Amino acid sequence: SPSRKWPLDKTEYKRYGRQLIMPEIGLQGQLCLKEASVLIVGVGGLGCPAAAYLVGSGVGTVGLIDGDIVEESNLHRQVLHSTASVGMSKVDSARVALNSLNPNVRLVAHPSRLTSESAISILQDYDVVLDCTDTPASRYLISDACVLLGKPLVSASALRTDGQLMVLNYPPRPVGDPSGGPCYRCVFPKPPPAESVVSCGDGGILGPVVGVMGVLQALEAIKLLTRQTNEVFRHVEPKPADPPTLLIFSAYSNPMFRSIRLRNRRQKCAACSAQSSVTPEALKSGSLDYVQFCGTISPINAL
Amino acid sequence: SPSRKWPLDKTEYKRYGRQLIMPEIGLQGQLCLKEASVLIVGVGGLGCPAAAYLVGSGVGTVGLIDGDIVEESNLHRQVLHSTASVGMSKVDSARVALNSLNPNVRLVAHPSRLTSESAISILQDYDVVLDCTDTPASRYLISDACVLLGKPLVSASALRTDGQLMVLNYPPRPVGDPSGGPCYRCVFPKPPPAESVVSCGDGGILGPVVGVMGVLQALEAIKLLTRQTNEVFRHVEPKPADPPTLLIFSAYSNPMFRSIRLRNRRQKCAACSAQSSVTPEALKSGSLDYVQFCGTISPINAL
Amino acid sequence: MATDDTIPITVEFSGGLELLFANQRKLTLSIPTYNENRTRSNIAFLVQHLCDNLMKDPRKDMFVLDGTVRPGILVLINEADWELEGEEKYEIQKGDNILFVSTLHGG
Amino acid sequence: MATDDTIPITVEFSGGLELLFANQRKLTLSIPTYNENRTRSNIAFLVQHLCDNLMKDPRKDMFVLDGTVRPGILVLINEADWELEGEEKYEIQKGDNILFVSTLHGG
Numbered sequence A, B: 001s002p003s004r005k006w007p008l009d010k011t012e013y014k015r016y017g018r019q020l021i022m023p024e025i026g027l028q029g030q031l032c033l034k035e036a037s038v039l040i041v042g043v044g045g046l047g048c049p050a051a052a053y054l055v056g057s058g059v060g061t062v063g064l065i066d067g068d069i070v071e072e073s074n075l076h077r078q079v080l081h082s083t084a085s086v087g088m089s090k091v092d093s094a095r096v097a098l099n100s101l102n103p104n105v106r107l108v109a110h111p112s113r114l115t116s117e118s119a120i121s122i123l124q125d126y127d128v129v130l131d132c133t134d135t136p137a138s139r140y141l142i143s144d145a146c147v148l149l150g151k152p153l154v155s156a157s158a159l160r161t162d163g164q165l166m167v168l169n170y171p172p173r174p175v176g177d178p179s180g181g182p183c184y185r186c187v188f189p190k191p192p193p194a195e196s197v198v199s200c201g202d203g204g205i206l207g208p209v210v211g212v213m214g215v216l217q218a219l220e221a222i223k224l225l226t227r228q229t230n231e232v233f234r235h236v237e238p239k240p241a242d243p244p245t246l247l248i249f250s251a252y253s254n255p256m257f258r259s260i261r262l263r264n265r266r267q268k269c270a271a272c273s274a275q276s277s278v279t280p281e282a283l284k285s286g287s288l289d290y291v292q293f294c295g296t297i298s299p300i301n302a303l
Numbered sequence C, D: 001m002a003t004d005d006t007i008p009i010t011v012e013f014s015g016g017l018e019l020l021f022a023n024q025r026k027l028t029l030s031i032p033t034y035n036e037n038r039t040r041s042n043i044a045f046l047v048q049h050l051c052d053n054l055m056k057d058p059r060k061d062m063f064v065l066d067g068t069v070r071p072g073i074l075v076l077i078n079e080a081d082w083e084l085e086g087e088e089k090y091e092i093q094k095g096d097n098i099l100f101v102s103t104l105h106g107g
Ligand SMILES: [Zn+2]
Pocket: A182, A183, A184, A185, A186, A187, A265, A266, A269, A270, A271, A272, A273
């Protein structure tokens, strides 16, 4: 059939040409991207650059979830939005910009906050999830849902002059299989005391700091989605997944970047171990109260 | 006077609030940014994200120089441009996007290629220069002009899965002063053989790879422009400038980032030493032929 | 074999913890090789030592809670998660680099 | 003092040079401690050794030109520019990490 012979159309060969000629991507990698779907949870300082580069690269479907509206104080770092979109929902604002960058990508809008009740049904349609949110509660929720659904999770965060990046639950083996990658709870079994948690609103954030972390999330997602290509089509020996790593960024340190080797899955992890207490039912019923689990505190007392 | 009391206007306090509350920036740092001018040479894969974050941060004047027009094959990584701007000049396309992100920034358009004859007169109006170009010839030219004018240079490059970043000529001491930072010629006294030079067009480039490097250029420029703030207003001891460093990025290596300590100024550097042969007159007269210095080769023979 | 009284090490803070230590990101210090119980100094000892002697912020529970590093702080021994090295019981060696990282949640 | 015949080192390639070495970014190898002139092996020796024995690409001048590493390649010894260490004359030590980086020009 003609679609077999020319699996991409002419404009796609042109648009993605600079990726297509790279052995790490190639035609097979581009097809993997085209068939893939990525969910970006949070369309702020991390989600904006992550979405731009994923949409640019030709990922077939990109989902955007965020319940916030664009504010003027977002614009120094949330570079997909514009002054004219202040007051608009972040998801709608991003959709306009992303569609004008690459109309070939199907954008799915979820203009509301991710909840424990909705997490499973929203995340299950995607291949990879990017955590671009800004609270401990959402980080535990997204990780738990990814573990239950067997989805790899690219998690980043930033504050002031620092950033952090981890690829979690990768490889995404079943709950109870110790050879899977660690989840967020493996690394942080207990939430931090609420009074130690500082948001970007309270602590401040330098735009390029969160920007770098968001772009790196897009990169890690592209690497995950095209990994198979490398092994199957380039006749490269299937390497084991990179060991779990935390990338630490600190804009005013020298060196600016450090890679830290993380632990494997935790034997008694509440989410991914054989002793897991986090179940799809508990999540859907709302019996796991993430906000309460993480506690709350008035911003004035925060560090 | 009222302008003394409220050095920024109300919308600026709102827009830059998340930077203003950081001790590394603060009100004084924001004023430094507002009074500063940055020239971005090349509005492609590096220049697009660099410009977005610099304009977002409120740098007073941002100059854009590029002689190319937007092509469809740029869009996977040059995320300021859009499908509708294919065929438009890159400078004009970027100007539209940047103006809608932050109308407070004065954008200066130079819609032509930087030449040896024009370099001095264009660069002299700016405080910091970003090299976001893609040929050895332009890299030597920009570095020479920065040395002659005493401007710090934030230089980045990317190809396939790799990227590199250096802050050059910083501190920007006079020609012949060995305590200044090294220039591009100190690090690379001779150009590479032309047949070893590969462009992104020929070798390919992964979008987020060049994106990360561009965002880091914006960060380094912001750090340079607000450095004084830290020393003068935070009563922090004036630290010596960071030693000259090459940041190497490799998307498929572990660790992805490495920082390499570079040499100081070269005693016999053709540009920045007491034995310099590069003069403003030679540059302006066009007697330094950078293209010939770097050689040319048909793309088919390139590595 | 080793009769030295103190062990020179580097301690680093990241992710905002430096604010608890007078905004210092990197400390070079020496700790006693053996602590009062005549056992070799381990991470548990170091944490208490930092809290008692070097922490400037009065909010001790931002660093130590229930006798150990508070939740949300990763302890990294020579660039690896301390859980790979024996956690609190890891006996500190000459030249070790101990990094305390607070998780960030902003985005 | 040292009577070992060979020195174990790590050699890395970046910026496209790995393509000249069968797409290997990192090699662990041992080189003779002394070369034929009974002098200790230095970087000049290593470069020739790599070119003669490990480079797969026939275009030798992509790596070596006029008897030394071609222009546009940085040589980094244990994370520092070789110019800080004595360039070609640096005598290789056990466990050294030698990184060859080709400059990139794309943007
Ligand atoms: Zn787990």
